[in-house]
Amino acid sequence: MLKAYASAALLTLGLGLTAPATAQNTYFFPTAQAGSFDPAIPTPEKFLGYPIGTHYTRSDQIVAYLRELDRVSDKVSLRVLGNTFEERQQVVATITDPTNQQNLAKLQEARRALVDPKLPAPDYGKLPVAVSLNFGVHGNESSSSEAALLLAYYLTASTSPETKQWLEQSVVTIDPLENPDGRDRASHWFDQNKSWPNVTDPLDREHTEAWPGGRTNHFYTDLNRDWLPLTQPESRARMAFFHEWYPNVMIDFHEMGTNGTYYFEPSKPFSTENDLIPRATYEVLNVHLAKYFAKALDNLGSLYWTKEQFDNLSPIYGSTYPDFEGGVGITFEVASSRGLAQEGANGVVTFPFTIRNHVATGLATVRGAVEEKELFLKHQRDFFTSALTDARKFPTKAYVFGSASDETLTNKFLNLLLQHKIEVHELGKDVTLDKQDFKKGKAYVVPTSQPQYRIVNSLFEELTTFHDSVFYDVTGWSQAHAYGLPISKQKNTNLVQGAPVQELKTLAGAVRGGQSSYAYILPWSDYNAARSLTSLQRAGIVAKVSFKPFTAGTKDDHTDFGYGTLVIPVAGQKLSADSVFQIVSRVSRQNQVTFTGVGTGFSLSGIDLGSNNVRTVPEAKAALLVGNGTNASEVGEAWFVASQQLGLPLSRIELSNFARAPLGRYTSIVLVGGVYTGLDKASVDKLRRWVQDGGTLITLKNASDWAIKQGIVKEKLLIPANGGWADTTATAAAAKSKLGTQAAAHRADFVQQEQEGTRAIAGSIYSADIDITNPIAFGLTSRKLYVFRNGTTFLKPSRNPYATVAQYTAKPLVSGYVSQANLKQISNSAAVVVSKVGTGRVVLFADDPNFRHYWHGTSRLFANALLLGPLLNLPEGPAAISAEEE
DSSP states (O other): OHHHHHHHHHHHHHHHTTSOHHHHHHHHOTTSOTTOBOTTSOOHHHHHSSOTTSSOOOHHHHHHHHHHHHHHOTTEEEEEEEEOTTOOEEEEEEEOOHHHHTTHHHHHHHHHHHHOTTSOOOOGGGSOEEEEEEEOSSTTOTHHHHHHHHHHHHHHHBOOHHHHHHHHHEEEEEESOSOHHHHHHHHHHHHHHOOSSOOOOTTSGGGSOOTTOSSSOTTOOOGGGOTTTOOSHHHHHHHHHHHHHOOSEEEEEEEEOTTOOEEOSOOSTTTTBOTTSOHHIIIIIHHHHHHHHHHHHHHHTOOOBOSSSOOBSSTTSTTTGGGGGTSEEEEEEEEOOSSSEEEETTEEEEHHHHHHHHHHHHHHHHHHHHHTHHHHHHHHHHHHHHHHHHHHHSSOOEEEEOOTTOHHHHHHHHHHHHHTTOOOEEESSOEEETTEEEOTTSOEEEESOSTTHHHHHHHHOOOOOOSOSOOSSOSOOOHHHHHTOOEEEEOOTTOOEEEEOOSOOOOOOEEETOOOSSEEEEOTTSTTHHHHHHHHHHTTOOOEEESSOEEEEOSSSEEEEOTTOEEEESTTOSSOHHHHHHHHHHHHHHHTOEEEEESOSOOSEEOOTTSTTEEEOOOOOEEEEESTTBOHHHHHHHHHIIIIISOOOEEEEEGGGGGGOOGGGOSEEEEOSBOOTTSOHHHHHHHHHHHHTTOEEEEETHHHHHHHHTTSSOOOBOOOOGGGGHHHHHHHHHHHHHHGGGGGGSOHHHHHHHHHGGGSOOSEEEEEEEOTTSGGGTTOOOSEEEEEEOSOOOBOOOSSTTTEEEEEEEEEEEESOOOHHHHHHHTTOEEEEEEEETTEEEEEESSOTTGGGTOHHHHHHHHHHHHHGGGOOOOOOTTOOOTTTO
C-alpha cells in the first residue's frame, strides 16, 4: 500500500510542476470539496513559487508565508518568540475564529481556571480547547515543517462548516520551526544534492548528510531533550509561550527511518509511561485521539503502528512535557524520504507522501480535540486538583536548596524553577539541615503542595523502580542532582518559608573594599569564577590560583578562601594599577561576581599570597577534535561549555586536518566519545609527543578507552566479565520477540537498544567521592558528587593515590535504571583519573561531564581541566608506579 501511494506521490509531484494549485490541494487534502478554499488566501505553492514536496523550504520562507497569512486573514496572528544562536526567527502562528483572535488575552485568563485549583471550575462549554502543533524539532526531519505550511493554509482558507466550527471551539497554535538552525542546515543539504530525475538509492549523497547533520541546533543540542533543562534559547522562548496556553493537546511531528510506516500513540503500556501521570492520560485521552489518527491514515491507505516504543517516562520531550501539565502530548513519526525520494522496505518513499501523512494526522488532531473538547478541558482541571491530593500523600513536604558560596549557580537553578512556573519561597531564616548550612537570602524553599507538584517531583526526586528494562532514552533526569547544589528534603511542614519569589534575583558584581594597591581575590566556588578568569586573561591580566586555603582580612572582618581561589596581584602586571582595577571592576559586573581587594599578602591563617602554592595560570588555548567519527552531541556540549560558560575561544579541528595541525599552539586538546580510527599511527605518535612535551589531553567516555589502548596513557580499563551481561541477551531477545518483524521498521537508534537490552546503561545518575583538593575539583565544597552516566567505559582507579580524582561509591546508583551486572562494574570504579605523561598529563573522564549542557556539577570539572590543566603536576605517592615499572 505504501508503495502504491509513493508512486501516486511521484505522479502528483510531476503534475505539480505544470498543473494549477488545485492539483496539490487534491493530493494533500483528498477529502476537501472542490472550491472549499477561499481564493483570497494564497496557497503555499503560489506564495513560494514551487509545489510543496519538490523543494525543501528555507526557514525564512516559512516565516514569510505565515506572515503573509497574518496579513491577509483575521484568523491568523504571527508572533516572534525570539531568535536562535544563528539569528533566525522563532515564530508561532495562532489560528482561531476572528472573534477569538481579538480576545486572546481574555481567553488565556479564562483558561487559568483549568490550572489553578483555587479558582472556581469554569464553564467548559464557553472555553476553547487549546491545540499546539509543533514541527521540526529535529531539523532534518523536514516533512513536518512543510506540513505546517499546508495545515496553516487549510485552517485559514477552508470555508467548510467543519473548519468554521473548529476555529470557534479551539485556539490552534502552529510552531513551524522548533529548530530553525538545524532546519536550514538540513534543507540546504537536501536542496544542494537533489537530482533530476530523483535518485532513490539510499547511498546517494542526497540521503546521507555530512557530519553533524541537521538534527540538532547550533551547538548540536537535541532540542527534543531540552524541555526540562531549558539550556537553549529556543527552549526557553518556547516554554514561556507554552505556559500562556497550557495546551490540552500537543503534537510533536517527527520522522523515523525510511523502512518504517507511521507511528502515533498510545505508547507501550506502563513500561514507557510515568507513574506520576494519571492513568486517564494514557488510557483515555491517548486512546480517544488514536481513533481519529487511525481513521485519517486508513482513509489514505497508509500503514501505521502504536503501543510498541518511544518513552513517555520523563518531561524532557515536547511530546511528554504536556502530560505533566494536564494536557496530552503525542509523538507522530513518519517514514522519512531524507531527500525527495528514497527506496525503503515498503517501496519508494517520497517527500510529498511523508508530508501528506502529517497533514492528515494534523487535521485529525484538531478534529478530535474539538469533538471531545470537554473531555480534555475537564481532564486538565482534574489533573491540577489531583496534583494537590498526590502532594499531600507524598512524604517530602519541601525541598531547600542554595549555596552561599555559589550564588550564581543557585540563581541559575532558581531561574529554571521559575520558568516552569513553580512556586518558590525565600528561606525565612538561617538553618542547618542534613549537616548543610542554608543562609537566608541565599537559599530557597520549594513546597511540594502546589499545582506543579508533578514537575517539582521530576526536578528533585530519584527514581529507581521501573516497569521494564529496555528504554529509548535516559532514565535519570533530576535537575537538582545535575546542578550539584546543597539540597535537603524536608518532611517538616513547619519549615520557615519566607515571601514567595516573584522574579529572579539580580546578582550585582562588585569589588569589595574598592581599589587595592596589592591584590584582588575571587573564590573559585562561584560558578562564574572560571569565566571571570578567562575574561581577565583576555584583557591582559596575569592571574594566579591558590592551591591551598587561606583566610584574609582582619580579625573582626575576615573571609575564608578555599582551594582554587583566584589571586590578581597588582604588582607585576603590564597594566597600571588603575587599569587593573577598571578591568577587575568590569569583569565583576559582567560576570556578577564579587572580588575582594586586599592591602596585604599576609593571611590571618593558611598560606600567604606570595606562597609557591599560589601559581600563575597560563592562558588557555584549547582545541577540540570534531568531524566524522566523533559524537556530535558531545562535541556540541564541550563547545557550549567553552563558548557560553567560559567565554573561551575553542578551536574545532577536523580529524582529517589533524596531521597538519600545529599542536604547539594549544595548551589543551579535547577528545569526546567517538571512533578515532581516522587518526593514523603518525597522528597518534604526534599526539603522544605533544602530551609528553607538556600538553593536557582531555578524553571523554570511549575516547578514554582509545587513549589507554593506544598507549598514550598508562592507566587501566575494567573489562566486564563475559558472564556479566548474560542476562541481557535473553532480555533483548524477549523484547524483540514481542515487537516481532515490526522492529525492523523502527528507528535505528532504538532498534539497537532492543538488541542490546539491559546491556546498555540507559542514562542514569550515580554518586561518587571526589578529591576537592585536586585542581580538577577546585570550586567544589563537598566530596559528594553526582555523575550522569550513559556509556560503558569503566576506568580502573589509578595505582597513584593522587591520580584518581573521583571514584564511584560502593553503592553508587542514585536514580535511573542499570542492570546488576553493570552496577557491579561501576561500583568503586574511577569516574575521573589524571595521569602524568612526561611533562604533560591526560585527564580521563569515564563519562560525559557536560551531558546535554545541564550537568553543571561535573561540567565545572571539565572547565577546570581546560583552564587549570597545565598546573596539574601529580606527586608520586608510595603506591604510584612509573611507566617504566609498568
